[in-house]
Amino acid sequence: MRKKILVTGGAGFLGSHLCERLLNDGNEVVCLDNYFTGQKQNVVHLLNHPYFELIRHDVTMPFFIEVDEIYNLACPASPIHYQYNAIKTVKTSVMGAINMLGLAKRIRAKILQASTSEVYGDPEVHPQVESYWGHVNPIGIRACYDEGKRCAETLFVNYHRQNNVNIKIIRIFNTYGPRMHPHDGRVVSNFIVQALQNQDITIFGDGAQTRSFQYVDDLINGMIKMMATGNDFTGPVNIGNPNEFTMLELAEKVIKLTGTKSKIVFEPLPADDPLQRQPNISLAKEKLNWEPKIELEEGLTKTIEYFKTIIK
Ligand code: NAD
Ligand code: UDP
Numbered sequence: 001m002r003k004k005i006l007v008t009g010g011a012g013f014l015g016s017h018l019c020e021r022l023l024n025d026g027n028e029v030v031c032l033d034n035y036f037t038g039q040k041q042n043v044v045h046l047l048n049h050p051y052f053e054l055i056r057h058d059v060t061m062p063f064f065i066e067v068d069e070i071y072n073l074a075c076p077a078s079p080i081h082y083q084y085n086a087i088k089t090v091k092t093s094v095m096g097a098i099n100m101l102g103l104a105k106r107i108r109a110k111i112l113q114a115s116t117s118e119v120y121g122d123p124e125v126h127p128q129v130e131s132y133w134g135h136v137n138p139i140g141i142r143a144c145y146d147e148g149k150r151c152a153e154t155l156f157v158n159y160h161r162q163n164n165v166n167i168k169i170i171r172i173f174n175t176y177g178p179r180m181h182p183h184d185g186r187v188v189s190n191f192i193v194q195a196l197q198n199q200d201i202t203i204f205g206d207g208a209q210t211r212s213f214q215y216v217d218d219l220i221n222g223m224i225k226m227m228a229t230g231n232d233f234t235g236p237v238n239i240g241n242p243n244e245f246t247m248l249e250l251a252e253k254v255i256k257l258t259g260t261k262s263k264i265v266f267e268p269l270p271a272d273d274p275l276q277r278q279p280n281i282s283l284a285k286e287k288l289n290w291e292p293k294i295e296l297e298e299g300l301t302k303t304i305e306y307f308k309t310i311i312k
Pocket of ligand 1: 008009010011012013014015032033034035036037038039057058059060072073074075076077078092096114115116117171172173174175176
């Protein structure tokens, strides 16, 4: 049966892929966004779809609609953007969660929260398992994002405990792919854009810090599988690709795949930048029968092809 689905942050990088996939699966999609880091351009190809609707709205304000499911993705995700207005970032995560959970409660919709590996902070447990509580600096420059997302998780589990709202929490690890904004500021888009323009590739710190990169299609599959689980499973569940790379290795791969003349330069490491990050995905394998399929070189190749079409 056709479901009516609300996607907050739907005009962003991940949201636009999710809207497209949900429409292709035969659903009706309402995309809500304030265009802070997202853009109409990301969903312009969906505007003529008879079951797609785009609404400009800020999730810090209440919103009323009748839907079956809500995917709550609204929140800037790149450090430069979430630190630009830190107070607004906290409001988006916390008030956005309260508004969307209140809506889910009232209309009895299932609701999924796009949480993050950042809830683990600069982790002392490696790889990260869902039972690890994390190592977050509550007054650091990343706290507006990390603590906002942690508080959102708290709100989700308490709406479940107190009001029996059907919640789902996924902790997303670094995800990349087509439709990342060229000035998004995250490492994969930065390196590819720099390489395609033969500009210096900027490694922050010594490049020994690690991340585990997941291609967007794998994440969207995991997200949809999580939403489809029964009432007895709320998560949180890690959704990420466990293959771990240093930033130096990532830069070298981008240089090889683009054939650029760019040189690597080293810039200061921002405060509280996590040294390592890698998901343990045993729970996702067990509960969702999910694991990522696209490895880094294949995903980077697709992403480079996309950026070639938009970088002049
Ligand atoms: P993005 O910045 O491209 O998308 C976020 C979207 O939310 C944008 O369209 C933005 O305009 C919108 N938005 C921001 N504040 C809003 C507000 N107050 N009201 C309405 N809309 C608002 O980032 P993304 O990578 O697509 O991330 C989407 C979600 O996934 C975020 O919640 C992010 O925290 C989470 N996440 C992403 C990653 C990743 O690697 N991409 C990792 C962990 C978690
Ligand atoms: N990074 C980098 N050069 C850049 C952008 C980021 O070396 O131009 C580093 C950053 O310091 C971090 C890693 O790449 O160690 C991932 O950064 P990103 O902002 O993509 O995500 P997050 O830190 O939130 O995982």
